[in-house]
Amino acid sequence: MTRNTLEAFFKTRPKKILILCHQNADPDALCSAYAIKNLIANLFPEIESLISADNLNKISSSILNDLQIHIAKDTKLEIFDAFIAVDTNNVEQLGCYRSVPIFSKPIMFIDHHTPHISTTQITPYVIIDETSSSTAEIVYKLFKEAGIKPSPDTAMALLLGMTYDSKHFLLASDSTFKAATDLIDAGADYPAVVERLRIPMPRSERIARLKAMNRMQIHDVRNWIIAVSNVSAYEASACRALIEAGADIAIVGAKRKNEIRISTRATQNFHKKTGVNLGKLMEELGTIVKGVGGGHSTAAGFNGKENYTKAIKHLLKLIENHLENAQPAPLD
Ligand SMILES: [Mn+2]
CATH class of the missing domain: 3.10.310.40 (Diaminopimelate Epimerase; Chain A, domain 1)
Incomplete structure (x- = not known):
């Protein structure tokens, strides 16, 4: 199912893709976008992909620096052939990028929230799994289905997203734990993830x-x-x-x-x-x-x-x- 959606999306032969996070992007959104970019680089080296978001939350900003993720700013939407929205269930959540549908280019949604009716109306490319505790877990499954082992940095990003959204595995399912051990095998470091997600409390x-x-x-x-x-x-x-x-x-x-x-x-x-x-x-x-x-x-x-x-x-x-x-x- 997800494989078919992915295949159909890439059959549109995009050369330049913009991967978008929801506004005030949390670590699940940012890290999923980063991992998707790396998946595309593996599957289709000829495709150029960029990541962007209206804005990032505080913790995502620090992850951005740690993982050296590049966020495209002031991008002109018309230069892209396709869009991928992660951790987002409708275009309104894209903030300043909410106008993407007007370009009539393929848009794919990868998400774990309840699908919004408006989304299925504008695009057939929807990968949604409401049983997943994070979008990162869905992206991990895309790697698995494609038979690609995530790089240590990608594994780290996916574990960050998964840990953040599952509230440090309080909301995890069997498959979340399995995904986490796979990612640790691929080079992710759980103590480092926990450290990165810690928000320092102001002195006051x-x-x-x-x-x-x-x-x-x-x-x-x-x-x-x-x-x-x-x-x-x-x-x-x-x-x-x-x-x-x-x-x-x-x-x-x-x-x-x-x-x-x-x-x-x-x-x-x-x-x-x-x-x-x-x-x-x-x-x-x-x-x-x-x-x-x-x-x-x-x-x-x-x-x-x-x-x-x-x-x-x-x-x-x-x-x-x-x-x-x-x-x-x-x-x-
Ligand atoms: Mn999420």
Whole structure:
């Protein structure tokens, strides 16, 4: 299936191909584009291919330098005979390159997101595998089908994309692990991949997290540990730090000039065992103290105008009420 699509695409005999990533390209997009370029160089040495993207995210920019990937800038689209969009399920995601269909040239999509109807309407060349945790894994399979062993640099790029999108293999399937071992055999270095994907935390954020620890109060409600603190910035990050430190619920407030912001996080375990949904709880808080709250079951926020201490007091009271009939935390 993918082989037929690939063959049909190259039967259009392109001489110059532009490989495009979605805007704000993440490592899966950038590394897949890089690997595709190398696959084309192997299969059709006569074809010239370039990579471009509207823009790159922070981590992709550092990978770009590490792997010495060249990104074509200010490219005139009319000089290309064909386009390949990676990790992208519709042209809108291409940002400044969204106009590619107007050139009526072959466009191939290689992606692992749910296919968008508009994409299948504009092109027959679509390689999509929604079961794949990354586009890099699909590109790895294209190498395999073509019987080509990726070079060490290509293997490294594919493992980077795969590791990034699978959240360090939390979302990996059997085939992701098999692909990863093949890529390591081909010269990819997993510890180096992990190192490259690490985003350094700004000093100010680390200080905010440490201050949150220092100012923290612990509340015990039916054995559930609720950590409450305050910072002047990075309240969401401070919440995550308190959860990582062992709290079941973290509540971190930030007092600004004319507003208060409260960030909350809970563990999945807390949500599952008690049924308490922080998003709903914060919405409820908005009806008690002036402000607007909402979010997800284990991550929610509140913005208000009123007294900070009062808001926290009401929030704790709400949690206590919800926990009245809930399971107590199991003691180990
Ligand atoms: Mn992806």
